[in-house]
Amino acid sequence: MTLLSIEHLNSHFMTVDGIVRAVDDVSLEIGENETLGLVGESGCGKTVLALSLLRLLSENTKTDGRVIYKGRDLLKLKEKELRGVRGKEIAHIFQNPLSSLNPVLTVGFQISEPFLRHQGLKKSIANSRAVQMLGLVRIPSAPDRAKEYPHEFSGGMRQRAMIAMGLACSPSLIIADEPTRGLDVTIQAQIVELMKDLIKNSGASMLLITHDLSLAAQLCDKVAVMYSGEIVEYADIKEFFKGPAHPYARNFLESVPSRGMKPIRGISPSLINPPPGCRFHPRCDCSMDMCKSVHPPLTEVKDGQHARCLLYA
Amino acid sequence: MLNNILKRSGIFCMVLTVSTSLVFFMLHSLPGENAEVMAKYIFLGNVELNPSNEEVQLVKEKFDLDRSLLSQYYSWATNAFHGDLGRSYKTNAPVREEILIRLPATITLALIAVLMSLLIGMPLGILAAVKQNSTTDYLCSATAVLGISMPNFWLALLLIMVFSLALKLTPTIGYGGPSHLILPVVTLGTATTAVVMRLTRSSTLEVMRQDYIRTARGKGLDHRDIMITHSLKNALIPIITMVGLEFGHLLGGAVIIETIFAWPGIGRLLIDSISARDIPVIQGTVLFITLMYMLLNFTIDILYPIFDPRIGGS
Missing domain, CATH: 3.40.50.300 (P-loop containing nucleotide triphosphate hydrolases)
Known part of the structure; x- marks a missing residue:
């Protein structure tokens, strides 16, 4: 098909x-x-x-x-x-995660946005889904990491975060x-x-x-x-x-x-x-x-x- | 962080010392003796008359003015450090009180002018950026150029002519009810509004070109969400810097505008004390203005990390 x-x-x-x-x-x-x-x-x-x-x-x-x-x-x-x-x-995982992530918003919030936008979830629920997504892409201590900003992530982690953001709404x-x-x-x-x-x-x-x-x-x-x-x-x-x-x-x-x-x-x-x-x-x-x-x-x-x-x- | 605060305090003290000593030595190098001016106020109560030599000598002895300038500056600085800025020659009131009495007028004016520039300048700037190269954009930019180019004393006189004299809508000059605020605020706010508008426009345009805005679009966010959550916070960073400096400038007293509108603020105090050669008041006012500037810069530096997490923090 x-x-x-x-x-x-x-x-x-x-x-x-x-x-x-x-x-x-x-x-x-x-x-x-x-x-x-x-x-x-x-x-x-x-x-x-x-x-x-x-x-x-x-x-x-x-x-x-x-x-x-x-x-x-x-x-x-x-x-x-x-x-x-x-x-x-259709999700787009952009190249160059450093410039493709907003520097002034937390990684967790940026991953939660698709949930807020497409599934109409409440902020707290969308946030915990974002933490789940970070766990799914194997970022250790995801609940804490979700509160951090892109510049605090390593290159590999930023790429994972981009993938998590893309996969958010399946x-x-x-x-x-x-x-x-x-x-x-x-x-x-x-x-x-x-x-x-x-x-x-x-x-x-x-x-x-x-x-x-x-x-x-x-x-x-x-x-x-x-x-x-x-x-x-x-x-x-x-x-x-x-x-x-x-x-x-x-x-x-x-x-x-x-x-x-x-x-x-x-x-x-x-x-x-x-x-x-x-x-x-x-x-x-x-x-x-x-x-x-x-x-x-x-x-x-x-x-x-x-x-x-x-x-x- | 502690290191940062220590460094900052060091710079703080240095700037204060340099600016106050500069003013001190400049004032004392003017022609005419300090003691003579004091004698005029003390014995004659009139600047037009000349005191006798005995009277000048008496003042010199009483206030110990035969010492070197350096030692005079030292005692002024020590007293200032303890909050004592001396007394005005003219009114004999403590300088600190002279400043504090005028502070509310200046703060009101500065605060309202800055608020006006933010409330009008930022939305217009965003509008111009969103509708880049449209008639709206050109209209906003042209108005901004006009606002920046008009000298504010000229604008003040123009406003008085139109709104007070011709239309009789506002009081001409003076300090009192809210209606007295309108003209000075508009005069002061116009240039700042124009600068804020242009800066907002250019920084919003800059942000809209960034990759993360495309990411936000790729997530399915609508234009409004992108503007509010993704663009504004990034675009605000240069605006804060500018508004902070502008606010410091206004708090230091809008000298010309306060004089034109007979506004009893810090700027007016400075001008009056200079023409009366009221040295303690000039010194105190300059110290105060310097302090204001530095405190505002300090506040802005503390505010930065809130808007841009890449600065400071861990």
Whole structure:
């Protein structure tokens, strides 16, 4: 069963230098109880895609396409109806917990807000639920910690607090943006374990955004590779790790330290003037003449694996 | 914390010593002898007449004014430390009483002007920030620029002309019932209101750009909740600093405004004592104004951690 289906989503920023096509004609599906990993290098549009879904981008962004969640198009919902979805049915775990938590409010209060807003609980009850949530994400002496402010938490604890805040109202879909970024390896492993458990127990679906392929391997059922605002490969996680189809996905995998740490030559293209034809062709080892002019469609390579490459068209 | 208080007290004493000694030595370096001024008041009761040499000599002996300035300052400071600021040359009343009598007038004026600036400036600032780049925003900003640019003595005269003389709605000058407060408060409050408005606008805009506001939106909070719980408390931090300084300034006596409106406050006392060369009163008033400033700064420093838990605390 499909829980969320993204159809032909575009998110463009109007800037003085021109239109930044951060998300360009992206279509994806997330099934119930499924975790989809969205991977790609920095600046490829992952975060913008995630923020577009709940319309959390700034006002100079133009978003169109369709984001169908349980039969409703989130992009067409009234602001008030959308507020009922945010944090209750779809939760967003933002990247960079230090700046994403309000410095002048206690962590406990910030976690209790979804309860106050969506379940209409009394302050004292919402507060004790927040303490429970902190316990759930394994923060020791949660009742005391709930009274503290974000700056009194360590990096790992702040990330846990963000996760607790996202999971508060048991959402059906969690959008997690780089949940392990900036944490050291042992803390990363703890967060991954925690998220695995929480997802398994709650039965929620998740869109996991990361540039860390090993994280995707541990948590995801499917993976989508994004390059220059487009999805270039979309595959079952097993098929993907057996052998990515798209040359960029292959290079991306080979750039991982455990697989040779081979850098990809060239630099990421501009999102204002992407190269014509295939956007990856200036950096691609398999590039053909045709690649310079023909924009490849996303085609099925084999069962459970799609790639946007002329090799398969 | 204890360390902090000790450090602060040290600075406190230093600022007091420097400011009072500066005033003391400046006053005594003015042309004309101190003893002569005193003799005028004591023997003649009139500043226009000149006392005889004998009379000046008598005063010098009685008040021990032949000593060095340093030792005179020392005895003034010791007495001041014990709460004795000396007596006014002009009225012979204790300086402390002269100040305390005028304090209520100044406090009333300052308090109401600051309250007015907060009650009007903050909502307008938030409104301008929420409706950024709209007509409302431009209108608020333009009014604020006007408010800041108008010299307050000019505004005072303008208000008197319009509201007292032409429309006869308010008393012109003087101290009495609530109606006497209107014009001085409006004059004093206008600039402060404008500054508060602009500061509120810019700090609210700054806060609205922060990631945690997006988090709050992501939780499904509505605009009102975001403004009140998430934005305001953060935006208040720079406003408190500014209002504290402004309040200190007003408590020190709005010298010009008090003079124009014949308002019997601290500022008026200072001006009167300067023109009468009433040295003990000038000294005492300056000491008092310095104290007020420092006490307010101290209070603000204590208030900070309440609004911003990252400051102080553990």
